[in-house]
Amino acid sequence: MTVDDLQPEQALKLRETVARQLRFVSRLCRRLDVLGFPPSDPLWRAACRARDGLHELHVAAHYAAVKKGVGRRAG
Numbered sequence: 001m002t003v004d005d006l007q008p009e010q011a012l013k014l015r016e017t018v019a020r021q022l023r024f025v026s027r028l029c030r031r032l033d034v035l036g037f038p039p040s041d042p043l044w045r046a047a048c049r050a051r052d053g054l055h056e057l058h059v060a061a062h063y064a065a066v067k068k069g070v071g072r073r074a075g
Contacts, residue, residue, distance in 0.1 A: 008065045008067060011062075018061055025047060026051055029044075
């Protein structure tokens with residue numbers, strides 16, 4: 001199975017779930033910044049990597065739900 005095998009509804013559900021997690025981790029990163037965690041702190045770096053990974057997954061799920069258009073062959 002690959003991303004191309006997902007039904008648009010499945011990809012949308014995944015995107016919605018990931019979006020909730022992305023919002024949480026994004027708020028965590030902002031709180032760590034406000035609290036003054038330095039960018040060298042392991043927790044700060046891990047939170048930012050998690051945010052970046054969730055963002056990448058969110059974008060991939062979004063495009064998996066789009067069966068025509070940007071990045072897709074007409075079929």
